[in-house]
Amino acid sequence: MEIPYTVAERPDTGLNNGKIGIWLFLASEVMLFGALFATYLMMRTGAAVWPRGDTILNVPLATVNTIVLISSSVTMVMAWASLKRHDFGKFRLFMGITILCGFGFLGIKAFEYAHKFHEGLLPSKNTFLAIYFTLTGLHGLHVIGGMAVNAYLWGPGAKLWKTDPEHFTNRVENSGLFWHFVDLVWIFLFPVLYLL
Amino acid sequence: MGSHADIDRQVRTYIMVFITLMVLTLITVTISRLHLPVPMAVALALVVATIKGGLVASYFMHLISERKFIYWVLGVTVAFFFFVLLIPLWAHFEPIKV
Numbered sequence: 494m495e496i497p498y499t500v501a502e503r504p505d506t507g508l509n510n511g512k513i514g515i516w517l518f519l520a521s522e523v524m525l526f527g528a529l530f531a532t533y534l535m536m537r538t539g540a541a542v543w544p545r546g547d548t549i550l551n552v553p554l555a556t557v558n559t560i561v562l563i564s565s566s567v568t569m570v571m572a573w574a575s576l577k578r579h580d581f582g583k584f585r586l587f588m589g590i591t592i593l594c595g596f597g598f599l600g601i602k603a604f605e606y607a608h609k610f611h612e613g614l615l616p617s618k619n620t621f622l623a624i625y626f627t628l629t630g631l632h633g634l635h636v637i638g639g640m641a642v643n644a645y646l647w648g649p650g651a652k653l654w655k656t657d658p659e660h661f662t663n664r665v666e667n668s669g670l671f672w673h674f675v676d677l678v679w680i681f682l683f684p685v686l687y688l689l
Numbered sequence: 690m691g692s693h694a695d696i697d698r699q700v701r702t703y704i705m706v707f708i709t710l711m712v713l714t715l716i717t718v719t720i721s722r723l724h725l726p727v728p729m730a731v732a733l734a735l736v737v738a739t740i741k742g743g744l745v746a747s748y749f750m751h752l753i754s755e756r757k758f759i760y761w762v763l764g765v766t767v768a769f770f771f772f773v774l775l776i777p778l779w780a781h782f783e784p785i786k787v
Contacts (some may be wrong), residue, residue: 506758516759520766527770535777547721559714569709570749574703577696673749680741684734688721 500659512573515667519674522635526678529631533624544621546687549614551605555687558601559679565594566676569643569669576662581654584665588647591672595640602633625686632678639672706748713741 498510506513537543546552568590575583609615609622616626646665653661717737720730749755752763 499699507756508758514759516762520762523766523770524773527773531773531777534774535780538777552718556718557715563707563710564712566701566745566749570703571700574700575698578693596690633769670750673745675743676749677742681738684717684721685773686756688717689729689731689734 495653500657500663504581511663511667512670515670519670522674525626526631529624529628530681530685533628536620536624538620540620544619546621546685546689548626549621550687552606552687554601555604555683556596559683561594561597561601562679563677565591565598566673568594569672573662573669576654576658576665579658581651585647585651588643588665589665591644592640592647595643598635599640602629603674626650628682628686632675632682635671635675639668639675643669643672702741702748705746710741713737715740 496510500509502508503510503513568587572584572587572591575581575587606626616620616623630687646661651661652665653664717734720733723730727735734755752759
């Protein structure tokens, strides 16, 4: 049986099912990260002393990572726009850059983690590091998830473009919505953890 | 939305948003180097982050021209999100006295 409304809009919502699905999923993600931000707030306001992030963490590296992730967001949306222009070659190029940016982000994060571990700065050391590793670790898992879907759409999943280009374009848009959400979360994590 | 001219216009907007996000990132880092009092630094950093997040959501996630159904889903989510954030503040300002 075929899944209905993958391209056409449902008359009652005015949206295709994929888009409704991804937005409901993102709503649950907002609550997941919201609960962790609330935990951070509770720990910080309840602590007698709290270290400034820039005294422990590497701000220049995190700034580079912010630039990498924002750049990947723009290449992601350009990949979608390329499909709208029926330019599959450009889609491949922009999606490929998006995936590479994901690898770049994770590489820098891995370097940061390795440096912290080497210095004995583990999650068990103090509350700040515990919440830092929890929030950035969960965010990193989301980056990996987004990259996996993007890699599928760049590679084997792209076959759908030949048979149903509109459906494929919608899939890329939905994957993009998740990727932008991951960027959005980092936009808040960066000042909260590294700069304040 | 959908014609090549419309997409070209959108692409120009994406590039403008990208440049704005880069500038705001530099502003965020600069604010942190000013060593302002903590409440002011927190407020400024969160205002800049909210503007950046708003740009990403509005333009890259197309929320600026989305259907009413999505606005309802997000409206309810945002209300619960702020409620969750209020709980620790409430606990901070009205701690249980033992």
